Amino acid sequence: MSDDIQNKPLIAVVGSLNMDLVVKTDIIPEEGETVSGEELHYLAGGKGANQAVAAARMGGQTTMIGAVGSDGFGERLLHSLTESGADASQVRILDDTVTGTASIWLSKGDNRIIVIPGANGQVLPAMLEEADTVKSLTAAAAVLLQLEIPLPAVTRAAQLAAEGSALVVLNPAPAVPGLPQELLRCVDVVTPNRSELAVLTGRDELRPEDVDAAVAELAASLGAAVVTTLGPEGAVYAAAPGGRVQAGRAGACRAPGYAVSAVDTTGAGDCFNGALAVALARGETLDAAVGFAMGAAALSVTKLGAQSGMPFASEVQAFLA
Ligand code: ATP
Helix, strand or coil, X not given: CHHHHHCCXXXXXXXXXXXXXXXXXXXXXXXXXXXXXXXXXXXXXCHHHHHHHHHHHCCCEEEEEEEEECCHHHHHHHHXXXXXXXXXXXXXXXXXXXXXXXXXXXXXXXXXXXXXXXXXXXXXXXXXXXXXHHHHHHHCCEEEECCCCCHHHHXXXXXXXXXXXXXXXXXXXXXXXXXXXXXXXXXXXXXXXXXXXXXXCCCCCCCHHHHHHHHHHHHHHHCCEEEEECHHHEEEEECCCCCCCCCCCCCCEEEECCCCCCCCCCCHHHHHHHHXXXXXXXXXXXXXXXXXXXXXXXXXXXXXXXXXXXXXXXXXXXXXX
């Protein structure tokens, strides 16, 4: 077990960094109205940064690639990465834009969110061609991607990763219909949740009883492994014959979730992805990697905050022992 912790595979994460401004209020203001709210929280977020924190805490030697503005929010996001042991030196600090923010109004179970992409919207392919970034992508054991930065940059990152020997793990969130073939052909593992799986398989909606068939269908059509997370119910996964990532048996496999007392499920999917990438980069089978990722994600929902609630590898190993 401790040998696993010593084995620190190189992981590169290309994606978003956001400051989440969480406003708790009893009353949502009408047009022209001003109200007093109850609480304001500044929480480090963005799928890219969340997954980088998870990968670093899971024992991956992790580099985050992305962009923030030259403002206080950017500084706090960089600090959150380095505090978890991730390398933030390839997060570009841009002068002409703001750090990405998500303004989240929470009121009586309802939430309204306005995202300002800011610097995330300026992560373009040219930024990935810089020598240090090309090196990180081509030398990595796994490259982890999501869809919160412009699609051409996601595609270029996948291509550079595929030029090396990295496993390319794509978390297709938020859902984008019609992903380009240039991206999909570079991908080794895709990790949609149920609604993203529906979009990827061209369905308006996906009934729970159809998930296994859709996972197997997508794996076969991409020639890649597919892992669909189902919240507390766990995950369904399938590997394609001939793909780089293989499972113990053919067809869709179900891994039931761990029963825990959930406090905050924000970022559970990000924790799952970070842990999955590290386990696969260490050479574990898809079955073992999914089990490890589910243990990590289950622990993450028992704590508050996306990044602050991510567990460490030793905690996951103790939980699963
Ligand atoms: P998000 O976007 O909120 O991070 P997601 O839809 O990408 O979520 P989920 O399917 O909700 O991801 O969760 C990912 C994994 O986290 C699940 O496969 C499961 O292993 C774990 N998980 C989530 N919620 C719970 C829970 N209440 N109890 C136990 N495990 C959970």
